[in-house]
Amino acid sequence: MLHLYRLLFFILCGLLCLPSCIRDDSPSGEEGIRRGDRLPDFSVLLSDDTRISTSDLEGVVSVLVFFHTSCPDCQQELPVVQRLYDCYRDNPQVKIYCISREESAGEVAAYWLANGLTMPYSPQPGREVYDLFSEQGIPRVYVSDKQLMVYSVYSDSPIASFEQLQADVEYCLK
Template sequence: MYTFRNNTPRATKRAEGTAKRLRLLLCCSLALLGGLLVNARAQQGPTTPSKTYSVGDKIPAFSVQMSNGLTLTDADLKGKVSILVFFNTGCPDCRRELPHLQKMSERFPDVTFICISRAETEESIKSFWAAKQLTLPYSAQPDRQLYDAFGAKGLPKLYLVNKDHVICCTYSDRLSKRVLVRQIKKLLYEQ
């Protein structure tokens, strides 16, 4: 059996040169890929909010297209007690809590209830609303932009907002209905 060995200085230098070129090519490729990723990320905009809104903060400015065709802005809520709920119909907690919010909206007609989806289509929301016989107004948001603007974490995420646009309380996961009712009454009847 014949084994080829080429351990000459010339072959060794050639192998070293090839290895250097491959390392250089790999480094350049990684740098290019990194630059492309940074550029793509910059074009998407920030994925994390610059501020997390919580109790005592004013709500951020926003404008959404509602299920009834009207456009709703934060200015439309001035002078009204409001509940903004971020949801997704694929979320088990949201599926459980939305019917309770429907009942609460019927109990408190002077409170403006606004349901805003996180990364969900109009079609999937419509079918869930029909199946659960919900009449709450909603805004189908195909992305996370408004959710991120509020600095929301988790679903469902509820913001109870007073007449001056100040967040009075927030809820995630299981909503304490008794506490929420008490907070709503306090805001509705305060002078």
């Protein structure tokens, strides 16, 4: 019986020590850039070799998604964002970009292909761009208005729904 308790204790300790790709942030999910803040100045190279920067987002509604393909919550959020992208892909007033955190171009490309994703993405091997927005936690979704002001921020608790993201985009389009 003592052996069973000891085993359960070690299993519990092991589970508590597992690293998480998503629960390394504050409980509110809103440290760093918050609603009402201006988007930070950044520049990324997309998978199609197009460079985008903060200035390219002025005058359009933008949705920026930070992710890692091995993160379970990101794996749930990305199809939601793909649905949003499909809804607005032909609207020049809405731009949706996914930016990886600490992940190679090959890893992201393979995930996109395997999951039928078509959204523009920027593979980032480091955290430099991500750190401009937040210190910890993915997924992280920022919806910004035409003046580069952040209208909403979503993290993993809970992840953003299609309806929430669409309502935010529609509000910012007005």
